[in-house]
Amino acid sequence: MGHQQSDDLDYYIKEAEEFEATKAGVKGLVDSGIKKIPKFFIQESGTLSKTTSKNAMQLPQVPIIDLKGIDDGFQRAQILEEIREASENWGFFQIINHGVSQNVMHAILEATRRFHEQPKEAKMELYSPDARQQVRFFSINGLFRETHCADWRDVFACNFLDDALDTEAAIPEICRNDTLDYMENMMKVRDLLSEILSEALGLDKDYLDGINCLKSEYLTCLYYPACPEPHFTIGSHKHSDSTFMTVLVQDNMGGLQVLYQNDWIDVTPLPGALVVNIGELIQLITNDKFKSVEHRVLASYQGPRISVGCFFYPSSQCMMKPYGPIKELLSDSNPPIYKEVTYLEYIHQYRKMAREQNQTLPHFKLYNDC
Secondary structure: OHHHHHHHHHHHHHHHHHHHHHOOHHHHHHHOOOOOOOHHHOOOOOOOOOOOOOOHHHOOOOOEEEOOOOOOHHHHHHHHHHHHHHHHHOOEEEEEOOOOOHHHHHHHHHHHHHHHOOOHHHHHHHEOOOOOOOEEEEOOOOOOOOOOOOOOOEEEEEEEHHHOOOOHHHOOOOOHHHHHHHHHHHHHHHHHHHHHHHHHOOOOOOHHHHOOOOOEEEEEEEEEOOOOOOOOOOOEEEEOOOOOEEEEEEOOOOOEEEEEOOEEEEOOOOOOOEEEEEOHHHHHHOOOOOOOOOEEEOOOOOOOEEEEEEEEEOOHHHOOOEEOOOHHHOEOOEOOOEOOEEHHHHHHHHHHHHHOOOOOHHHHEOOOOO
16 A cells, blocks of 8 residues: 555656646646646645535625725725724735726736747746746746645746846846836835835834835736636635735636635625735734735636736845834733744745645744643
């Protein structure tokens, strides 16, 4: 029996290695006409089932927050309260009237489509599992291990450390202008959300900006091809984000879900909306006041699904700066829950815990609940 399991594992790893060697991604599999998905994409039995017995009509909806009137004193107070409630209770919300035009949002989604739907020969040179690459194309992020189950999606990623690429020419011409235009808009959204989240915490509006926790961006242009066996795999496995904050634009296909009170809730696409979710490091520095929650993307017979996520993390000068619970939020009745940790230490631990399918935040608690 042990010999049979070893043979199965060897085949599993070999299959994944052969997939990576093609440098064609998941779309390459679909284009080849496969009817059954490879074993290394198959989830464990039961992991895709909903944890709810309720029907969709009984489930709550992810908050939608209208930022129109944010510069008006009375309306600003109302918006801040909505942001606070969503950040405390959901860790997810959608924003409208955020200042990014629908043309810009449509353009980055179409640029993502253009990149991924090129012939594989046009993308292969950028294919790399190495996260240190500033601009890359990948399906499996990092080394594939036997404990992994691959996600049914391809990714084009750009790392904007300190708001900039070393060279704009690193971005392929087919999507360069739309990518750079979108990033200019994301930095404006970042600055607005930084103010709003700071004030929603009861702090000065420049607080988050002052600690430089949102000064770099990691842009992921995601492409989820139609899947011949969506009941066996997943577009993106359940996880919470390791960074401070994420802003996402999605097309109208649906599939994104957030875990809320043990139910998987659909984040229904809304024209013109941006999805915002709180990262684990915001939860850490707010001492659990704002929550980072698990979310996932389902695979589908239909497709492709396209989305673009922008993950915000510290400036290069603050990579080794210790981040801990904000002192202004602490009191005798609200003592610190977490120890101080640098961004690089946190990311290292996050990747290790992800391999073991464990959560990262509890590792940095001052006291073990057990």
